[in-house]
Each structure stands twice: as C-alpha cells, then as structure tokens.
Amino acid sequence: MKAAVINKYGGAEVFQYADLAMPQIKTNELLVKVQASSINPIDWKIRKGMLQLLTGYNFPLVLGFDVSGEVVEVGDSVTRFKVGDQIYTRLDNITGGAYAEYAAVSEKAACLKPETMTHEEAAAVPLAALTALQALRDEGQIRRGQSILINGASGGVGSYAVQIAKAFVTEVTGVCSTKNIELVKSLGADRVIDYTQQDFTIAPTKYDIIFDVVGNQSFWSCQNSLQPNGVYITTQPYPGDFVQSFLTQIVPGKTAKVILLQTNGLDLASLKELIEAGKVRSIIEQTYPLSEIATAHRESEKGHVVGKLVITVAS
Numbered sequence: 001m002k003a004a005v006i007n008k009y010g011g012a013e014v015f016q017y018a019d020l021a022m023p024q025i026k027t028n029e030l031l032v033k034v035q036a037s038s039i040n041p042i043d044w045k046i047r048k049g050m051l052q053l054l055t056g057y058n059f060p061l062v063l064g065f066d067v068s069g070e071v072v073e074v075g076d077s078v079t080r081f082k083v084g085d086q087i088y089t090r091l092d093n094i095t096g097g098a099y100a101e102y103a104a105v106s107e108k109a110a111c112l113k114p115e116t117m118t119h120e121e122a123a124a125v126p127l128a129a130l131t132a133l134q135a136l137r138d139e140g141q142i143r144r145g146q147s148i149l150i151n152g153a154s155g156g157v158g159s160y161a162v163q164i165a166k167a168f169v170t171e172v173t174g175v176c177s178t179k180n181i182e183l184v185k186s187l188g189a190d191r192v193i194d195y196t197q198q199d200f201t202i203a204p205t206k207y208d209i210i211f212d213v214v215g216n217q218s219f220w221s222c223q224n225s226l227q228p229n230g231v232y233i234t235t236q237p238y239p240g241d242f243v244q245s246f247l248t249q250i251v252p253g254k255t256a257k258v259i260l261l262q263t264n265g266l267d268l269a270s271l272k273e274l275i276e277a278g279k280v281r282s283i284i285e286q287t288y289p290l291s292e293i294a295t296a297h298r299e300s301e302k303g304h305v306v307g308k309l310v311i312t313v314a315s
Contacts, residue, residue, distance in 0.1 A: 004016070005060040006061050012297040023102055025104045028077050029104045031071070032110075033314060034102060035119035036122070036310055036314075037064045037065075039064075046061075046063055047063060054094060064100075065098055066089075068113055068119040072102070085112060087112055088112075089105050091263070108265055111265045111268035116278075120287055120310045125275070129271050130263070130264070140257070148170045148211065149173045149209070149210045150173070150174050151175045153192070154174070155305060155306070156307060158176075158214075160280060161211055162187040174189035175193045201217060207225060207226060209233065210232045211233045212233065212234045212235070212236075213235055223254060226254045227254075230254050231256075232254070282308065283307025284308055285305050285307050286310075287310045290312065
C-alpha cells in the first residue's frame with residue numbers, strides 16, 4: 001500500500017511517499033481502506049520530534065490520527081462492524097497511522113460514519129470534535145443556560161466547540177481574528193470578540209467556562225473573567241497547567257482543567273447524532289492529496305488554519 005512515512009524526525013521535507021506492507025489486524029480490530037484523513041497539530045509535533053520520548057525511534061512511522069473509510073476486513077472477535085461498513089475514528093495508538101491507504105482500527109474506537117457527511121467532512125471530525133466534546137462535557141460539566149467562551153473559535157477544535165456548546169443550549173462567545181468573525185457567527189456564536197481589537201481577559205464579562213483552545217492564555221490571566229465557580233480548560237498539556245489544575249482542585253472556587261483526549265467510539269456516536277441532526281458541521285479550509293502531505297503540514301504549522309485541513313487518500 002502507499003503511505004506517507006517519516007524515517008527520521010525533522011521538517012516537512014522528511015516525508016516520503018512509499019510502499020509499505022498492509023497492516024495485519026488483531027482479533028479485535030478492523031482493516032479500513034482509508035478514504036480521507038485530516039491534519040491536527042499533534043501530527044507535526046510528532047514529526048518534528050517534540051514528543052520523541054513517547055513516540056520512540058522505531059522508523060518508519062506513519063503519522064495521522066483521523067480516519068474515514070470503508071471496512072474491508074474484520075477480526076475474529078469483532079461483533080459491531082462488518083465488511084462494507086463506512087466508519088470514522090480517531091486512531092488510538094501513540095503515533096497514529098492514518099496517512100496510508102489502509103489502517104488497523106480497534107473496534108472500541110470506531111463508529112459508523114455520519115450519513116450526512118462525505119468522507120472528507122467526516123475525517124475532519126474525530127480528534128478535534130472529540131477534544132471539544134470531552135473538554136466541555138466532561139471537564140467543564142457544561143449545563144444548559146451557562147455562559148461559555150471559546151478562545152480560538154475559528155480553528156479545528158474551536159469551530160466544533162462553538163457548535164457543541166450551542167447544542168447544549170448555552171450562550172456562546174467566540175474569540176477569533178477580524179477575518180473570521182462572520183464564520184464564527186455562522187457556527188452559532190451569540191457574541192464574537194475580535195482579539196485584535198479587544199482583550200477578553202480585561203473586559204467585565206464573566207463566564208462559567210473558558211475553553212482556551214489555542215493556549216495563549218493561562219488560568220491566572222483568565223481568573224477575573226470566570227464566575228466564582230467557573231472552569232478554565234486548556235488543550236496544552238504543559239507541566240505548569242497540570243500544577244494549576246492540581247492546586248485548584250484542593251480548594252473550592254474557580255478551577256483549571258487540562259483536556260487529555262480519550263479515544264471513544266461511543267463519543268463519536270454522540271457526535272454522529274449531533275451531525276445528523278444538523279447541529280454540527282465541519283469547516284474545511286483546504287483539501288490535499290496524500291502525496292502533498294508535506295505542503296499540508298507546512299500550512300498547518302503556520303497556525304492560522306480556519307477549521308481543518310483534510311487529506312484525501314483513496315484514488
């Protein structure tokens with residue numbers, strides 16, 4: 001099979017378009033013909049070697065976590081899927097494996113693809129939307145009628161977070177740049193703050209949940225913008241954020257949380273329901289063929305992608 005591989009850590013130029021052996025599935029896995037994938041910042045952080053203590057040196061590595069495709073083989077113990085099913089998933093191994101024509105997918109991580117989405121639209125969902133869902137629902141304990149702020153509302157995680165927060169019937173404020181204000185409004189935000197014109201951390205408005213997707217604010221800088229029992233959630237797993245989280249659990253009041261994504265087919269099923277109900281959609285800035293993965297990575301690294309960059313894999 002064709003795959004985009006890396007044989008060492010480094011810049012986007014380390015990608016090679018190569019032939020690899022087909023994955024050999026375990027009894028609890030599916031072999032999926034990948035139709036589309038998408039790029040998340042974790043992909044190029046792994047490629048650059050920023051996580052090499054976790055990802056190791058067993059090259060070649062196939063990166064990428066998001067998969068939308070067709071089941072072509074099932075393991076002996078698989079009961080929920082059959083050959084021909086169209087599924088989507090976030091791969092649950094440490095380095096991914098989605099930048100290839102075929103991928104091994106654990107049954108517990110998979111979910112039938114939303115019928116209202118193309119494979120490209122579905123491939124944009126798993127990692128980003130699961131992060132948004134688990135951050136707001138599990139870490140934030142989001143409830144109807146609350147006031148939610150999404151910092152980074154036009155990006156991959158942020159664009160889903162705005163829509164998911166609205167699906168919980170909350171009042172949503174999105175923070176983005178000038179050029180993305182109308183997009184964020186179209187996602188359902190009740191109010192949009194242009195960060196080039198206003199700093200939400202010094203405004204008088206207070207929120208029940210602040211979800212800092214981009215990680216350019218800290219719990220301490222957001223404290224005055226939180227309600228007395230408000231929750232600050234970050235996507236950045238830095239040591240200082242874990243320390244803040246631990247310290248704020250000890251005493252009552254405002255708390256800090258770090259979202260650590262858990263791959264979960266049941267949560268993908270919850271997202272599928274929201275998608276098919278018309279409450280959540282994918283925002284795709286651009287689509288690239290797998291052979292142009294290096295170009296797509298360079299674009300993602302610039303840090304200004306609106307929604308997601310999608311990779312088409314199958315011919």
